[in-house]
Amino acid sequence: MIDPVRDPVRFIDERTSAAPLIKKAMRYLFPDHWSFLLGEVVLYSFIVLIATGIYLTLFFVPSTAHTIYHGPYKPLDGQTVSDAYKSAVNLSFSVKAGLLMRQTHHWAADVFIAAMAMHLMRVFFTGAFRKPRELIWLIGLLLLFTSLLEGYLGYSLVDDLLSGMGLAIGYGVGLSIPVIGGPMTLAIFGAPFPGKPEFWSRMFITHVLLIPLLLAVLIGLHLSLVAARHHTQFKESARHTERRVVGLPTFPAQTPRSIALLLFTAAVLFLLGGLIQINPIWQWGPFEPWLATNGAQPDWYLGWLIGALRLMPSFDVTVGHFTLVPNPFWGGVLFPLFVLAVLAAFPWVERRLTGDRRVHNLADRPRNAPNRTAFGVAFLSWVFLIFVFGAADRIFVLWGLSYDTQLFMFRIGIWVVPLVLFFVVRRVCRELRAADLLEEDQERAERAVAQREGAVRAGT
């Protein structure tokens, strides 16, 4: 008689001796607080990105060779376009589920990075980056910034009007890097903008293979290190200590929760992909270097760079007739590198400032670290305001607040608002903590009174 469960398990175990490992994995403990699920949303968006992306590569032609479009979309009929653009339009019009996949892919990219940003905030505001998890934090930052580049490449590959304008800005920002910018950007593009045809092959292989591979490796490393050090947890009860991990085992508790979240994430992304239009490239039309459209914008996750480019006062660093640092460098290169550097250095800076060098497995509630929380909110608001200014032209069109007025307001506001928020948030945190302590005192006193009364009653 063959046992359908035991026999295959024994077969595998006898040949791999994997049972102890699997047992360990199944008993691995997961946190059950909701905010710890944000990282999973990132992972599941990534899975949707890979799945839809593979489907797209089956039909996309990464070539700038010119061809004539004839097809169901009348406003383009008879126009000279690139193979890349034509294949992307055909993908949207003629391939089965092509448009659904393309839109879901794009929504997944937007949500992937949004979820990353939320995950980053959770980790930051709970102090989960502290020793012994600094490496996890650094790899996470690397993941975020690599994803920004990956998203930009995807946006650029399609060769529609928006992607061409995006590349032109990228080219300009690349050239602005002091000394090495010129040769480096020309090496990447192969020739002055719009570059050689090979540039398309380079973007394509980077977008569909190199960076996804890098992201997968980094995600693997990120998760392995999380597993090695375990999750952090809030001090919710006496059971939650620095030395004891409290949580739900992989099986049977966490597995259904994770599967549910995976399915829910995929459902949201595919619903968006099916119901809400994203990047209608057929409407934008093909790109040529002399064409432009008003109101062109990058995807949201690069909006902060556009904002910085627009907000930066106009000045270059020149030596005689030689421009050492052209203006786009400040907003397009230095600003994101500065944000990255601040975030990357933060664990060590905080350690230096607080003198706290201990290992931390308990996560802070944001109110319990007023200075960190206040700094985080201030820094976030600084980046956020610069991000908002990236949409100043739309704000003007919608609400009539003139561009110059906004420029003036934001150039002051990006410094004043974070400063004010710093002190407000710090105060709020301190008050909340004081209230918590008061409440604890009260409870302790009430318990003592209750005990005494009980003793009295027992005595009579």
Add this chain to the structure above:
Amino acid sequence: MTCRGWIKFRSVAALTVVVALGTAAIAAAQPQSGIVRPTYEPPKPSLKLGEQLYAGNCSTCHGIAGAGITRGRLGAGHVLGEGPPLRNVGAQGADFYLRMGFMPLRNIYSQPGPQRTRVLFTNKEIESMVMYVASLGHGPGIPHPDPAKGNLSTGLQLFTDHCAGCHQVLARGGFVTGALVPPLQTLTDRQIAQAVRIGPYLMPRFSPKQISNAQLDSIIKYVQWTNRPDNRGGWGIGNVGPIPEGLVAWWIAAPLLLIACALIGRRFKRS
């Protein structure tokens, strides 16, 4: 910034001073709009009515018989009048500015440039004034485009070449240094043709050598098509690109996923 030349007209609530120029009209002050009308208006559009309306409402800035006023001088309601000559703008220009509600200016300080606000004259009055302005010189007449003869694909191509840089590729409008660029969805065929030929405010004017009448038909066909673009991807969220897309990601997708996390996970509770 200032826009030289246009300036200096006010919707004057207390306008009692009647401007008497040429064969001046006796006008009744109409406080709401500040428009000066002759006491008797003929039932049909006429050159004479146009002349009277011009004298009462336009000449403070545009001068006697469309001569223009280059150096500001006080006119009706003590408004410092200053405005471009209208001798050779023809029926096209008068029809465009009056029918679109650019003129009369809502506010002499209206910046940047004259705004499309409200039409203060009746159809008959506008036709009369157009007749009058046309009679002042040798300007172009009102164009009569025929977009049915145009080609949609040529239209998109030409629109991207000449117009999208300011008007956005789906004619949703936008911003250029010094001006707000209007969306074009509400315009009539004739108004689009007039705008192309006139070049209001910062917009360049395109002669028939640059954009032929046949090409103009294609452009108009495309612009009218943008009223109902092919949103086969679903809800078009305004057809202006990534800004609304980012809003959807953060205000629809992110809350849904946060709710899912909150339902699946547990909330903080000290025990």
